[in-house]
Amino acid sequence: MPTHAITTKSARRLVSVDRFLTFIRVFLVTVIVVGFLAFIWQQFDADNPFAQWRNPGARGLTGDQFKGLLISGLSQGSMYGLIALGYSMVYGVLGFINFAHGEVFMVGAMTGFIASDKFQANGMWESNFLLCLALIIVMAVFFSTFTAVVMERVAYRPLRNSPRLIPLITSIGVSFFIQNFVLGLFGPATKSYPRLPEWLAKQRSILTFEIAGTRLLVLVVAAVSMAGLWYIVERTKTGKAMRAVAEDKEIASLMGIDVNRTIVTTFAVGGAMAGVGGILWGLMFRSVTHMTGFLPGVKAFTAAVVGGIGNLGGAMAGGISLGSAESIAPLVILEPLGVPGVSQLKDAVAFTVLVLVLLFKPSGLFGERLSSEDRA
Amino acid sequence: MSTLAAPMPSSALDQDWRKVLRWGFICGGALIALCLVGMPVELDRREIIERYLSLGYLSVVLVPLVIGWVSASQVVLEGFESRKQGLFDLVTGLVVGVIGGGLLSLLMVALDTWNLRDPLVNWSPKLFRFLTYENGMGFGAGAWIVTCGVLGLAGASLHVVPRFARRIVATVIIGLLSLSVLEAAVSDVSEGFGLEWLTDLIYAKKGGLTLTSAFVVGAVIAVVAALTDGRVKAVTNRYRDMEGIERQKTSMILFAVVAVLCIVLPMFLGKIMNELLANVGLFLLLALGLNIVVGLAGLLDLGYVAFFAVGGYTTAVLTSPNSPWFAPELHFGFSLFFVVIFAIIVGLVIGAPVIRMRGDYLAIVTLGFGEIIRLLFMSDWLGPYFGGAQGITNVPGVDLGFAMVKGTDPRSVFYLVLFFSVIAIYVSWRLQASRLGRAWMAIREDEQVAEAMGINTVSAKLMAFVVGAVLAAFSGAVLVAKVGSVFPTSFMILISIIILVVVIVGGMGNIAGVMVGSFVLIGVLGGPKQPGLLQEFQNFKLLIYGMLLVFMMLKRPEGLVPSARRSRELHQEEFLQDAWLRGDKPGIDDDDDAAPLLVGDGGGEEE
Numbered sequence: 001m002p003t004h005a006i007t008t009k010s011a012r013r014l015v016s017v018d019r020f021l022t023f024i025r026v027f028l029v030t031v032i033v034v035g036f037l038a039f040i041w042q043q044f045d046a047d048n049p050f051a052q053w054r055n056p057g058a059r060g061l062t063g064d065q066f067k068g069l070l071i072s073g074l075s076q077g078s079m080y081g082l083i084a085l086g087y088s089m090v091y092g093v094l095g096f097i098n099f100a101h102g103e104v105f106m107v108g109a110m111t112g113f114i115a116s117d118k119f120q121a122n123g124m125w126e127s128n129f130l131l132c133l134a135l136i137i138v139m140a141v142f143f144s145t146f147t148a149v150v151m152e153r154v155a156y157r158p159l160r161n162s163p164r165l166i167p168l169i170t171s172i173g174v175s176f177f178i179q180n181f182v183l184g185l186f187g188p189a190t191k192s193y194p195r196l197p198e199w200l201a202k203q204r205s206i207l208t209f210e211i212a213g214t215r216l217l218v219l220v221v222a223a224v225s226m227a228g229l230w231y232i233v234e235r236t237k238t239g240k241a242m243r244a245v246a247e248d249k250e251i252a253s254l255m256g257i258d259v260n261r262t263i264v265t266t267f268a269v270g271g272a273m274a275g276v277g278g279i280l281w282g283l284m285f286r287s288v289t290h291m292t293g294f295l296p297g298v299k300a301f302t303a304a305v306v307g308g309i310g311n312l313g314g315a316m317a318g319g320i321s322l323g324s325a326e327s328i329a330p331l332v333i334l335e336p337l338g339v340p341g342v343s344q345l346k347d348a349v350a351f352t353v354l355v356l357v358l359l360f361k362p363s364g365l366f367g368e369r370l371s372s373e374d375r376a
Numbered sequence: 377m378s379t380l381a382a383p384m385p386s387s388a389l390d391q392d393w394r395k396v397l398r399w400g401f402i403c404g405g406a407l408i409a410l411c412l413v414g415m416p417v418e419l420d421r422r423e424i425i426e427r428y429l430s431l432g433y434l435s436v437v438l439v440p441l442v443i444g445w446v447s448a449s450q451v452v453l454e455g456f457e458s459r460k461q462g463l464f465d466l467v468t469g470l471v472v473g474v475i476g477g478g479l480l481s482l483l484m485v486a487l488d489t490w491n492l493r494d495p496l497v498n499w500s501p502k503l504f505r506f507l508t509y510e511n512g513m514g515f516g517a518g519a520w521i522v523t524c525g526v527l528g529l530a531g532a533s534l535h536v537v538p539r540f541a542r543r544i545v546a547t548v549i550i551g552l553l554s555l556s557v558l559e560a561a562v563s564d565v566s567e568g569f570g571l572e573w574l575t576d577l578i579y580a581k582k583g584g585l586t587l588t589s590a591f592v593v594g595a596v597i598a599v600v601a602a603l604t605d606g607r608v609k610a611v612t613n614r615y616r617d618m619e620g621i622e623r624q625k626t627s628m629i630l631f632a633v634v635a636v637l638c639i640v641l642p643m644f645l646g647k648i649m650n651e652l653l654a655n656v657g658l659f660l661l662l663a664l665g666l667n668i669v670v671g672l673a674g675l676l677d678l679g680y681v682a683f684f685a686v687g688g689y690t691t692a693v694l695t696s697p698n699s700p701w702f703a704p705e706l707h708f709g710f711s712l713f714f715v716v717i718f719a720i721i722v723g724l725v726i727g728a729p730v731i732r733m734r735g736d737y738l739a740i741v742t743l744g745f746g747e748i749i750r751l752l753f754m755s756d757w758l759g760p761y762f763g764g765a766q767g768i769t770n771v772p773g774v775d776l777g778f779a780m781v782k783g784t785d786p787r788s789v790f791y792l793v794l795f796f797s798v799i800a801i802y803v804s805w806r807l808q809a810s811r812l813g814r815a816w817m818a819i820r821e822d823e824q825v826a827e828a829m830g831i832n833t834v835s836a837k838l839m840a841f842v843v844g845a846v847l848a849a850f851s852g853a854v855l856v857a858k859v860g861s862v863f864p865t866s867f868m869i870l871i872s873i874i875i876l877v878v879v880i881v882g883g884m885g886n887i888a889g890v891m892v893g894s895f896v897l898i899g900v901l902g903g904p905k906q907p908g909l910l911q912e913f914q915n916f917k918l919l920i921y922g923m924l925l926v927f928m929m930l931k932r933p934e935g936l937v938p939s940a941r942r943s944r945e946l947h948q949e950e951f952l953q954d955a956w957l958r959g960d961k962p963g964i965d966d967d968d969d970a971a972p973l974l975v976g977d978g979g980g981e982e983e
Contacts, residue, residue, distance in 0.1 A: 017731065020728050024728070096736060097736045097739070097740060117495075154926075155930070158930055159929065163946070164734075164736060165676050165735050165736070165739075166929055166933055167929075168676065168736050168739060169676070169876070169925065169929055170925070170926055172678075172873060172925060173877075173921075173923070173925025173929065174922070174926055176873060176918060176921060176922030176925065177926060180918045180919035181413060183919075184413030184415070184498070184916070185412055185496055185497070185498070186496065186497060187497035298744070298747075301740055305737075339757045340756045340757055340759075341755055341756030344751065344756060344757075345752075345755055345757070347747060347751055348747070348748045348751040348752065348755075351747055351748050354740070354741060358733060358741060359729055362733070362737075
């Protein structure tokens, strides 16, 4: 324990920065609360002067609009969750942020495009959609896993024991390399996925929620893959090994676990999840370029941090909360404050969520399962 | 490992075939990837030696050479007797090359048989013609197998031939290549001095060296290299060992020479070269700032471009008559004052929340801030102040009274950039040795120990952010004055990463390293939008930057021109291990023994 004199001195020294941080915290909370209250007022009593204060003429959202936002947030968030799993797992095992994981996702989306494009050309896409879907998922998973494993072998394994920032910088380089390699291979044009068959893509009404078939498909596939992952990590021997390595590499190897193989498996599983995420992205937004991986990658990392990095359930929950926040917050908090063109600020909202979480609860919403020295 | 001798192969054919096969497949894979990315065909336009070697063929040819060299190298452990290299390694290189060439021939067959143009944009008859030298399949395949084999052999033989010969060959090749790469620069300079006949003599009309001039120049370089062998190193060593007044004097002379060069040379250069130099200077300014943040203080700031944007936008808003919100037009010099103030404010605002975070979180959060700032500048919300996606145009140049600095006159821009760069270099140099600079380095090495030693880590880190921010903001201000307009799209995250590559390749924490990095990377390959000397690389430079980043981190994390302290940090374990193997007690004569090893000289490792 530090002595009394030292504590007071360091406390005095840090006070100006802390005061500033408190100011930032209070400011952000005030903005959120005021925006939200104004929104509530707009919903219930649109003529109230407070509701009209910053944004006269606003009438709030209808129930259907709100439900639509929620659904789109959910489906996008489940995709972030799938990618975030890879970040979270690698972070849990190796303790570094694999910046290039977004590129693994992009490779999945790209593979899916190439395969589905070929399927559409020979007519199978329309006639036998479910088979095609299974095939493109398998292919995307294969290539994503391959990319992730090669990446680990070439770039990260030699750096296993180096200072923490070095693998991070390496992964930035890897990300850059993969992006531009794909650009070189497939060209800069935006690739668009073929349309989903009508019987699947049509609007459905479930529990009063109007939901497009595509989004439903995304949710179902994400849920299934999450369940599969949960089974692997919690119920199989490999998963046990993964958890052991995440806890302590040395002890795990003393217990007879092949640490190298386990790390490769971790990368492979994370890559597979990213591959599935890539396909879902392609089906939902129907366009892929070599830059597709960057923004979802950073946001998925945000999701992993929001949920508590190193925690798999947290990653999924973080993804869903981030997706919802991103689609709802601009309209619910910023619009009532009179900010024009809120949809442009969607990405900014996601990054603000990251800053908010790290300011208020650096261990994430659901805590983290890491030893204390790995804490942020 | 019970014996101290590595296992000896009984004959040259007693190879570790699995390893050889693996390297062969890596070689082939690299060749095929290179072809499919489209590099050779695109680079084929640029001639190195007229009609005999283009940059495209060179890029292909380098692969088996390098891989042959790597595959035949052996791990040398101190304290172990290493195997003498000879025929055995030559066989390795040869086989690796032949396998690589074989796989390339398979690609040719595939190119001829199938049409995969749909997903693979570079799957074209052009590539086929390139690979077969327009001489048909059989010739192409045979030629590539032989060439790759020979090159693999040559690569492997680098380990075998005596060091003297190796050095001369390397000098000749590098000299010829740089002469050819620098063609634009060389001809521009010689034109400035009225020496057009020299350029006409060396270079062919369509670009590239002529065959005769290549031979002549190569011979000259070889003779010079043979005569000066070892002396260059002796001179640099003598300079390093100088002390006190003598060293100061020599440094002053060197400084004066460089200063005169910097001031006089641009007068003889043409527009394109001056433009290039101005770009290099802009990035040098940015890299010097990032060097303080990343290199000295060890804070990986990926949103560094935010400060660049702040500098640019402040200047544009204050000086342009078109800025939507601020009507009066200030003078550039006066607006600089505000640039500094806003840079400090933004530096503090971004710095304060991230300052307590651990390294990797800090990186991602700063990246987030970089994006937030760009999105805010682009949004309709702040559009009334910053012009939104349309940006702010019609920014006047810098009126110095006796001269006008603007983009149409790159020379003046260069002098402006030079002025700021000198300030930045001076500031970084003085800061490096100051109390603050030592505090930064201590934080980089171990934050907790630094704090325990009484360093105020929070304020030191904030200072790093602020100083870096101000330098980047200067660069942004100059960029805007040069281009005459500012758009949010000029401030993509890409720029942060390119600057990071510059700093890392040059050498983190070392001013000279950063300068070398920006000259080599920005000057030769080019910045995000600015072309460099090798304009053909336009489409591949980001690929190369990514590769370089990975390569440097794996093989030489301290950079091309390392700072002594930084490399000691990175290789601490190796040094301790070597000392242990030699039987030294660690820590007793550390300084005498390890120091010469630690001071990297950029000359590479010699086994």
